[in-house]
Amino acid sequence: MSLPAALGAAPRRGGILTAVLWPAPQTLTAAATTAGTEMLVSAKIFDGLCGYDFDMRPQPLLAESWDISADGLRMTFNLRKGVRWHDGTPFTSKDVAFSLLKVWKVLHGRGRSTFADVTEVQTPDDNTAVFVLKRPAPAIMKALFSAESQILPAHLYDGTDILQNPFNLKPVGTGPYKFVSFERGDNLVLARNEDYWDKELPYVDRFVFRFVPDAATRAAMLESSQAQIVPNGLLNAPDITRLGKLPDIELESRGYEHSCGMQLMDFNLDNPHLANLKVRQALAHAIDRNWILRNVWSNFGKAATGPIHVKQTDFYTTEGVPAYPYDIKKAEALLDEAGFKRGAGGVRFTITIDPLPYGDEPLRAAEYIREQCRRIGIAMTVRTQDFGAFVKRVYTDRDFDINIVSASTTADPTIGVQRFYWSKNFIKGVAFSNGSHYANPAVDALLEAAQTELDPSKRRDLFVRFQQIAMADLPSLPLVFNDRVTVTRKTLRDHTVGGVGPFDSQSKAWLAA
Structure with a gap:
């Protein structure tokens, strides 16, 4: 937890607050994207x-x-x-x-x-x-x-091409920090907004973001005081555990109540192999989600059971929701039933998996899934690229078979879950939406009814039925409900003051001497 409230310390003005993130942002506004880095940095500039x-x-x-x-x-x-x-x-x-x-x-x-x-x-x-x-x-x-x-x-935006507007890279906001400079792929510098409407805030003079691709280097920068904060679980889980034992480092798990993180894989239903439900079921049975939880996420979370996060307690259920327990023999039998027999070299067919380049976990999960596919006769290639190329490949070009993303299901399923399953959200170019190209009128009706239902009990019933159908149709396979952690030096105070945590302005953050 953040310390000053307990200590009764008065905030200190001044200093440079440095955060370490990855991937580097492609834009500095989040109005048209759900990309994590863009959301995190731009929330300091815009209220x-x-x-x-x-x-x-x-x-x-x-x-x-x-x-x-x-x-x-x-x-x-x-x-x-x-x-x-x-x-x-x-x-x-x-x-x-x-x-x-x-x-x-x-x-x-x-x-x-x-x-x-x-x-x-x-x-x-x-x-x-x-x-x-x-x-x-x-x-x-x-x-x-x-x-x-x-x-x-x-x-500055009305009447322009919003996605190409030059102010996306030189943002003008209302928030506590003003844009100073941006070196693509390296750093972003913000300065205290002297004309902020809350005259007491912010406390620090500069907020600097360093974009560092290697998780071990991010950990080293925090440990050596080159940075004061690494938010959003952007360290390897073993490093989080190790650093948490040091006397000058603090772990904070609060501040992600808005997000409810999930790792999931989309099946491209336009692929003739993956359009076959038995193939998708076989892949689900071939993946041990508890293995991914233990070995990729170091038990920071829970194995996923469906599209709605276990922390979305008003809506989450396993009642009547199809489950796919780890069972290699079942996976093999389903592929045989689907008509994909083993051929030369024992291979049934070949597919590609594209992990989101955000943290190390998507790639590590993809490498495990590749080996599991090999066991059931599917030759899988793991393909990597930078963040921009991934988004274009998956959501614009649709040149993929399976992806793995880490996504926020948010505080309400209408905001964070519906986008993956609603047929009207299949729009080329809109990132982190209906990547599978799933369309089921019954699911659309349930999701649209839940959008507008004011009775909490009736709204829960709609989402219960949605979970049951979504896991039966299996356009996407939820893997892990992952917990996110903010890792800081203890000299950084009041960095997490509500349910949006590092994704708010952090205007109240300050540096102790």
Whole structure:
């Protein structure tokens, strides 16, 4: 846990806070992407409408207060007055309307479903934004932090190609830190926003991000005080365990209540081999998910049982959900039944697996899966590439057979899970969405009903049935519900103050002498 509250220490001003991350960001705004590094760094530059406590209850930020009508069809946000973009332009309700209608609903992999039922954003004055919905959308109030629903300056983006806008690499935000410089693949430098609306914040003078591909080097930088924080589980699990035993290092598991991390693999259903359900079932039986948990994640998490995270306790179930216990003989029998007999050299067919280049865990899991496939007569090639190439290959070119991604299922399945299974979220170019090209009208109906259902019991029932069908159809195979950990030097205080943890602005973080 972060120490100062317990110690009663007063925050100290000044200093340079250095974080070590990987992969390097391709853009410095997260309004149109769910990529982890982009979300984490840009949340320091842009404030969201709300912050969140550790129970994921919304707290005032750019929205000082809000009101939701009894029928759930109008959400009125009273915006903070006197907030300015970093170029001095006033922040207004028009920025909120532009971002929701032209960015989140159109370009964001999760926002497309989260805000699908918002038909209009009324702006009766500069300090009031009213979301008008055709149906209730209870998940919205879990998604209004900056990393998830980032507000862009309309005066710099409206009428432009949003994805190619030059301000994506020289961002102008409302947050506590202002852009200074960006060296692609190496570092990002932010400076204290002297005109921040909260005059007490931030405490540190500079926030520097170093982008380091090697996990062992990231650990060494933290241990040698070259960095003060490595968030989001970006160290190898054995290093996390080792560092946690050192007197000047601290482990913090809180701050990921918004994310609920999961490692999963998508089957490209356009591939004729993988379109066969028996083949997908065979692969599921050939993979020991507990082995991956122990040997890839060092038991930081649980073996996955379905598409909804075990920590999403309002919705998670195993009741009636098909399971695929580790069984090599069963896997072999299913492949035989599917008509894929062993041929020359005992090989049935050849496929490729593409692990997400985010941390070491996707690659290590892919290497294990390759060996398991060899045992059942499937020749698998592990293909690696940089982050940008992976996203383009999987979500634009669709030149893949199986991928492995580490993803956030978020605090609500409508925000974080629906994107992987909703047929309307199969859109080329939208990353971390329906990569399998799965389409089941029954699942679409369940997910769309859950988007708008206000009765908690009825909403749970919809998600229970969804889990049952999704694991029967098996377009994707959840592998591990992984726990994420922030590793810091103890000189860094107040780095985790709510359920968004390192993915919020960290404006209250400070460095002890």
